[in-house]
Amino acid sequence: MRFFGLSLGAEWFDEMPMRCIYCRKRAGLMRRVCDPCGRVIAVVERAGGEVGMAGLVDLFVAEGLTREQVDVVLDAQPGGEPTLRDRLTSNMANALMRGLGMPGRQSPEDVKRIREAMKDGGAGTWVKGEAPPRWSH
Numbered sequence: 001m002r003f004f005g006l007s008l009g010a011e012w013f014d015e016m017p018m019r020c021i022y023c024r025k026r027a028g029l030m031r032r033v034c035d036p037c038g039r040v041i042a043v044v045e046r047a048g049g050e051v052g053m054a055g056l057v058d059l060f061v062a063e064g065l066t067r068e069q070v071d072v073v074l075d076a077q078p079g080g081e082p083t084l085r086d087r088l089t090s091n092m093a094n095a096l097m098r099g100l101g102m103p104g105r106q107s108p109e110d111v112k113r114i115r116e117a118m119k120d121g122g123a124g125t126w127v128k129g130e131a132p133p134r135w136s137h
Ligand SMILES: [Zn+2]
Pocket: 020, 021, 022, 023, 024, 025, 033, 034, 035, 036, 037, 038
């Protein structure tokens, strides 16, 4: 589509103009992300996955964000990319493995694949809140 003479090919724009890519609420003119979702992302980027999920929750609370607002952003999958939660999980798992002297090369795509396999009834034993199991490549 064309907009102010600019060609914008991204699908989200054709599909949901002016809506937040995470929560699908109105984000404002020419904005892809609404205020609360933008704040969730800012917190995640600042923390960089190094503080762990519990530390992140404290930061979200300090920002006045609700669990619903946080979850919708962490679990959003714009364009089928790994979610922010996948990226965080991968960061945390790698930090953990490096701390144990292991390489720690789990990518967000690995996390996404495992998460989707588990959702489909795979033999996952990963209990929420526990450290992810070690797997080999
Ligand atoms: Zn939003």
